[in-house]
Amino acid sequence: MRDYLAWRMAFGITTPSTNTVVQPEYDDMRPPGVTNHLGRMVIPDLQIRTNEDFDESIRLIDAALEPAVASVMDCRPNAFILGISALSVWGGTPQWGEDLKKRIRAVAKSDIPVAIACDAVVEALKRHGVKKKIAVMEPYYPSIEPRLKGVLGPHGYEIVRFNHMRGKNPTSYSVLTARDMIQALKSIDGDDIEAIVQFGANLPMAKLADEAERWLDKPVISVNVATYWHACRMNGIDDKLYGFTQLFSRF
DSSP: OOSSSOSSEEEEEEEETTOSSHHHHHHHTOOTTEEEEEEEEOOOOOOOOSHHHHHHHHHHHHHTHHHHHHHHHTTOOSEEEEOOSHHHHTTSSHHHHHHHHHHHHHHHTSOOOEEOHHHHHHHHHHHTTOOSEEEEEESSOGGGHHHHHHHHGGGTOEEEEEEEOOOSSGGGGGOOOHHHHHHHHHHHOOTTOSEEEEOOTTSOOHHHHHHHHHHHTSOEEEHHHHHHHHHHHHTTOOOOOSSSHHHHHHO
8 A cells, every 4th residue: 555545656747837627537537545746837928819929838847847747756756757748759759759758767866657648648548449540639739740740640540630729828728618629629520530539638539539439420539538547557556437438438
């Protein structure tokens, strides 16, 4: 037993200070005996109008990684989750994700298990048997495209379409309606794709993705669901959870 509440697992998590979705969605998926402990990657709520503005926001998040990880490690978590998806692909290669995990472990001064979004999405697509063609929606700008293609392409996935929802500042990513997200999903769906991936950890899609799988009749990979599911499974927590897509209820 690790401690009274976290008798199975204590996750250390970092997410940007502007993010209001990771904490509640992760807590909604938390199995018995598992606790979540957040540290914030402190960034300003920048006005974003262009690719360059968006790129600067990710640069600031990247610079805030180590201090946030250090603050979380004070509670001695058993495993770590990076609660931001864009940073996990920002280098545009699978090696970038491996280097991110090394940076986190260097701060932790241990070989702590680390779950990141790009690994989680790839594993989710594999579990669903998705062979190649997918579409992606996110709250970002077009400069994310080569990064996502560079990370998913080596695993055999072709991104047929994107929907860049172009949030005007990081906090605005979560200020939208179910209709906004439904329209974004439908805009990239089609018979030519096998699955839809929702990227962007501040886009509140966990429960809506579960509904969307029923009316689109294909996997809808919500990045927060995939990342938390991946963190659980890689640490031996195999509980099935209903209401958070087939990923959590079947695999």
